[in-house]
Amino acid sequence: MIEDSGKFDLNDELKTQIETILDNHCHDFTQIVGILLDVQEQISQHYIPKIAAFYIADKLPIKLSAIYDCITFYDALSDKPRGRYPIEVCDSVACKVNDNGFLLETLKELLGIDFGTVTYDGRFTIEKVSCFGACDRAPAVKINKIVYGPLKTREQVRDLLKQFV
Amino acid sequence: MENIKYITENFGKYDISSIDSYMSIGGFEALRKAVAMDGDAVAAVLSEAKIKGRGGAEYPMGRKWSQARVVKRPHHCVVCNADEGETCTFKDRELIKNDPFNLIEAIIIAGWTVNAEDAYIYLRAEYACLRPRIINAIQQAEEHDFLGKNILGTGWSYNIHLYSGAGAYVCGEGTALIRSIEGKAGRPRMKPPFMKQSGLFARPTCINNVESLSIVPHLLRNALPYMQAGTKESVGTKLISVGGNVNKPGVYEIPFGISIRDIIYDLAGGVQEGRNIRLIQFGGASGKISDDRILDIPYSYESFAANNLIIGSGSVLVIDERTSVIDFLRYTQDFFLHESCGQCTPCREGNRHIRIFLEKIKNGIHTDEDIRTMKTFATVMPMSSLCGLGETAQNALKSAFTIFPEVFTVKKSAGGI
Amino acid sequence: MIMEDMINLKINGMPVRVHKGTKILEAARLLHIDIPHLCYHPDQRIKARCRICSVEVVGKKRLLAACATECWEGMEVFTDTKVVRDTQRGILQLIMADHEENCLTCPRNGNCVLQQLCSRFNILRPNLTHVAEHLTVRTGNPSLVHDPEKCVKCGRCIRVCKDVQGIEAIGFAGRSTGLKVTTPYEDDFAKTDCVLCGQCTVVCPVGALVERDDTDKVLDAIFDPAKKVIVQTAPSVRVALGDAFGLPDGSIVTKKMVAALRMIGFDKVFDTNYGADLTITEEACELIDRLKNNRKMPMTTSCCPAWVNFVEKHYPGEIEHLSSTKSPMSIFSAVLKTQYARQEKIAPENIFSVAVMPCIAKKYEARRPELGKNGNFDTDAVITTRGLIKLIKYIGIDFVNLQEDEFDDPMGESTGAGAIFGTTGGVMEAALRTAYEWLTGREMPTLEYTPVRGFEGIKEAQVKIDKYNLKIAVVHTLKNAALVMNKLQVGQCDYDFIEIMACPGGCVGGGGQPVTTTFAATKKRMSALYEIDRSSKLRRSHENPYLKKLYAEFLVSPGSDKAHQLLHTCYQARTKEFDF
CATH class of the missing domain: 3.40.50.11540 (NADH-ubiquinone oxidoreductase 51kDa subunit)
Known part of the structure; x- marks a missing residue:
């Protein structure tokens, strides 16, 4: 199961990293979306733990509700822990008509997980996402910013997963 | 070419x-x-x-x-x-x-x-x-x-x-x-x-x-x-993104005025495994659709306007016969259902109900009244939404009403169930 | 009036002339047409979100939102065409499909904007699939109830929380059909920045944000023969109650209210103004003490519970600035359960003390452990103006034609200074009247001290009293309070005495007032309170005869040890979920 984000430990190292990110963004609260993206990148499970959101709200002249709004509004931000390699499967028309259903089923089967669950070793989660502009490589997935596709056979999917040890 | x-x-x-x-x-x-x-x-x-x-x-x-x-x-x-x-x-x-x-x-x-x-x-x-x-x-x-x-x-x-x-x-x-x-x-x-x-x-x-x-x-x-490329009203060239069920999906630069047939069958290498085209959507999710009757019209603003199409972002999404019109509309609707910002009522709730009606049609359990209501909301939504997303979200559906009217008819069951 | 500033347009064929900048919705009102609206609120920024005010404008392909669109010269608007009706009705149907339709058991049954719209558009049966999900009702505090199933996502509450109060305890989250109005991380209000001012419950058009209802608790006590149920009513209730019964805004209905309370079954009907007089006397004494002994300055008032919550939650380092004097409600209840109980020979536990307040934060205040003894609270139940309206309607009282009646003795007696407690500036004015007299030995030259009156957010003045040149400030809304507190935090605030009330206009615009409350109505109520003051025989708190008796027989003098024990309280910093 996905671990409760309330238990996340905001250690001094992460605090320093967040401070650096805030410095890079000149402590400008209008850059909150960029700040959150950068913080999320620092956390191996690619999400914004609740305590980190509180911390950022504490450091910037912005209210927690505005931060929470951003986290829940934008697809690229998550308030729930994800795998170290979140597999974002494009679920738009161009990929759907190129049988991304097969891709999804294969991923689920090979990893033994469903949406919203993480593999036992914390490596993978599977997420359906909107078009990320790789329709020329449909059906495609995106893992930590890199696009992979087309993935039409079981072998291609298996080879892909092998890269993330 | x-x-x-x-x-x-x-x-x-x-x-x-x-x-x-x-x-x-x-x-x-x-x-x-x-x-x-x-x-x-x-x-x-x-x-x-x-x-x-x-x-x-x-x-x-x-x-x-x-x-x-x-x-x-x-x-x-x-x-x-x-x-x-x-x-x-x-x-x-x-x-x-x-x-x-x-x-x-x-x-x-x-x-x-x-x-x-x-x-x-x-x-x-x-x-x-x-x-x-x-x-x-x-x-x-x-x-x-x-x-x-x-x-x-x-x-x-x-x-x-x-x-x-x-x-x-x-x-x-x-x-x-x-x-x-x-x-x-x-x-x-x-x-x-x-x-x-x-x-x-x-x-x-x-x-x-x-x-x-x-x-x-x-x-x-x-x-x-x-200035020498294109047509009188659509000067120059355009980048188009061709995708879906074509053999060579990709970005192509074309002069305005070439035919859609040239785009799909020449540049993009034709439909996968030589299948027939079910429909083509131009201009992205908010664009309008047509079937293969428009293959020979030129790709230009004026000819698109005359054929109730829009160039928009310049995408050409080719869907082959394996996907039904209703499935395509459901997928498009899923997209808007996910992407609506949710703040204005017509878009937030309208997308959801149109999606429900499409599901009913897919399952063959729709009534005449369902179709009427759906058509009303497909008009209400664009008329009253706050922004362009709500205004254009039903473009595909509305063009489908004209291009594929048969999809939205109620089949009268012969002599009860 | 400059002619160029006027614009001519037609609505449904009828010509109308409006000022430049007028919106279609407002222009239609001049023609006595009410264009349906939901997210629109006269005191708020335009949201144009519900789209139910969509109207047809000749020459426009799409419909325009009447609340947001400024009229232009020669504009032709239609509010009643088929496409407009289809759209407005369609939007209503869309909202209804996602709305928990338990109108009969909704706290807003009868005064819900959505209900009125549905009735207006004759929505008889839903033609869409019902898609409302079951969502948890948030109730973990004594004041505020949030029922997200009833929310129509109009955003009025968010606007008031942010633009008026600067709190932002609630906001939007998510998108598309997942959009909701929520606290961050869906925490209960107690854990958030919320200070329970209740402004959101005033502007909510439906039953999504309402106060915790305590009217049943009151009725139970009334039905209990062992209980002596005693009610006190805050000054601002008597100038707001009439609104709900069709009287003009700001009607003074004190005596009808007293009569109604007696009919509801209260054993004694007293006046919180008496408590206000006590608060003033103690607070003036405290101010003089702080001035003379160079104690923590500036002193701020502490009668507004949302303001007290605000300091405890958001400025815990500045708690010492709060006057230790209890609020009028709590001071009243404390006297009621001690001196009055003794005098009337009633066991304090047999007294059920009810307060009718324009406020929902008072419900929280009444549950503060320091405002009670041995686990018994001094104030047993707080109902709001809205709660009182419900009780009046339950009994079936024809309020408008009611015989007038007087408060009971002795705690029904009060001064004009107590009455103006209900408006921004009133506490300051009342305190000055008493402090002036005590410091100089003379009456204030003019009792009506106008620099502290009015609707301005932060009012400043300097008063020379004796050898002191007092710098005072009067502040309403928490957004303005934060401005002052931020200065105070960095030592850039040279005031001596600050009056702060959380709600716009003070208690007359309180979070427990009728849902029809607007700034315009609030201003009328303010004038009404000043009118009550003007026509009072006694206008200085320390002149209150029962107050004098209390000090003479029991409390010795203002600021005495005994007075401190009974009439003062303490505050504490609220812990946060995460402390860095």
Whole structure:
């Protein structure tokens, strides 16, 4: 199961990293979306733990509700822990008509997980996402910013997963 | 078919990490030309080329710039909309990937033309891997004094800032985009005030799509090939993104006026395994659809308008016979159901109910009244939604009512169940 | 009036002339047409979100939102065409399909905007699939109930929380059909920045944000023969109650209210103004003490419970600035359960003390452990003006035609200074009247001290009293309070005495007032309170005869040890979920 984000430990190292990110963004609260993206990148499970959101709200002249709004509004931000390699499967028309259903089923089967669950070793989660502009490589997935596709056979999917040890 | 390279002229011709390489093929010549011209003259070049906004809204670009430059309020800014979110649209990705310096040059020219102090590039989160290229291009341009203070000795100062989106289609809408840059959730606001008067941080703002901008330096350097291409009303070339069930999906530069058949069967290598075409959607998820009856019409603004289609973002999504019209509409509806910002009632709730009606049709349990109600809401939604997303979300469905009326009939069961 | 500033347009064919900048919705009102609206609120920024005010404008392809669109010269508007009806009705149907339709058991049954619209559009049966999900009702505090199932996502509550109060305890989250109005991380209000001012419950058009209802508790006590149920009513209730019964805004209905309370079954009907007089006397004494002995300055008032919550939660380092004097409600209840109980020979535990307040934060205040003894609270139940309206309607009282009646003795007696407690500036004015007299030995030259009156957010003045040149400030809304507190935090605030009330206009615009409350109505109520003051025989708190008796027989003098024990309280910093 996905671990409760309330238990996340905001250690001094992460605090320093967040401070650096805030410095890079000149402590400008209008850059909150960029700040959150950068913080999320620092956390191996690619999400914004609740305590980190509180911390950022504490450091910037912005209210927690505005931060929470951003986290829940934008697809690229998550308030729930994800795998170290979140597999974002494009679920738009161009990929759907190129049988991304097969891709999804294969991923689920090979990893033994469903949406919203993480593999036992914390490596993978599977997420359906909107078009990320790789329709020329449909059906495609995106893992930590890199696009992979087309993935039409079981072998291609298996080879892909092998890269993330 | 003749291969035209105008907007994509620089692709592969220089080392995209080096400004010197870019300058060796004539880079920043257009900027030098522009700063020697009056802003109105630059806008006039665009007006003459009849460039319409390539993001989807099709607003005449020359008019946009000449309107923007005369706004009396101070602190003008330029926004480059690189939040390419329409499904099956990925031309801006190619432009940034293969020709980042041209885009930077274009943004500087835009700033000069509209008297801006700053520019903001809003890059969609999905293209995060292109960030380093843009940052590098900005930095090098700064080092060569194409950005910063007193650019090319004109006394004019200008900077480009790169902002990241975070995964929201609606942020391609101007007001949502600026809210996102301002550090808020990207929910559109009503207009007026219009962008050109009060946009980003309440400054007069001129928003342009990546492709629209990218044309400008080419046009200033040598307009002739562009002016000679295309049709009378649709001058020049266009980048199109072809995808779906075609053999060679990809981005192609075409002169306006070639036939859709040429696009699909020549450029894109035809439909996979020679299947028949069920439907084609032009202009992304918010675009309209047709079946193969339009294969021989020219790809141009005027012929599309005559055939109740829109060019929009320039995507061509080909769906083959394996996918039914209803399934396609369901997929499109799923997209909007996910991407609506949710703040205005017609769009938030309308998408959801249209999706339910489509499901009923798919399952064959719809009634005449269901169809009537669905048609009412397909009208109500675009009539009353707050922004362009709600206005165009039912474009595909509404064109399907005309093109595929048989899909929306109720089959009378013969003699009970 | 300059002619160029006027615009001519036609609505449904009827010509109308309006000022430049007028919105279609407002222009239609001049023609006595009420264009349906939901997210629109006269005191808020335009949201144009519900779209139910969509109207047809000749020459426009799409419908325009009447709340947001400014009229232009020659504009032709239609509010009643088929496409407009289809759209407005369609939007209503869309909302209804996502709305928990338990109107009969909704706290807003009868005064719900959505209900009125449905009735207006004759929505008889839903033609869409019902898609409302079951969502948890948030109730973990004594004041505020949030029922997200009833929310129509109009955003009025968010606007008031942010633009008026600067709190932002609630906001939007999510998108598309997942959009909701929520606290961050869906925490209960107690854990958030919320200070329970209740402004959101005033502007909510439906039953999504309402107060915790305590009217049943009151009725139970009334039905209990062992209980002596004693009610006190806050000054601002008597000038707001009439609104709900069709009387003009700001009608003074004190005596009808007393009669109604007696009919509801209260054993004694007393006046919180008496408590206000006590608060003033103690607070003036405290101010003089702080001035003379160079104690923590500036002193701020502490009668507004949302303001007290605000300091405890958001400025815990500045708690010492709060006057230790209890609020009028709590001071009243404390006297009621001690001195009055003794005098009337009633066991304090047999007294059930009810307060009718314009406020929902008072419900929280009443549950503060320091405001009670041995686990018994001094104030047993707080109902709001809205709660009182419900009780009046339950009994079936024809309020408008009611015989007038007087408060009971002795705690029904009060001064004009107590009455103006209900408006911003009133506490300051009342305190000055008493402090002036005590410090100088003379009556204030003019009792009506106008620099502290009015609707301005932060009012400043200097008063020379004796050898002191007092710098005072009067502040309403928490957004303005934060401005003052931020200055105070960095030592840039040279006031001596600050009056702060959380709600716009003070208690007259309180979070427990009728849902029809607007700034315009609030201003009328303010004038009404000043009118009550003007026509009072006694206008200085320390002149209150029962107050004098209390000090003479029991408390010795203002500021005495005994007075401190009974009439003062303490505050504490509220812990946060995460402390960095």
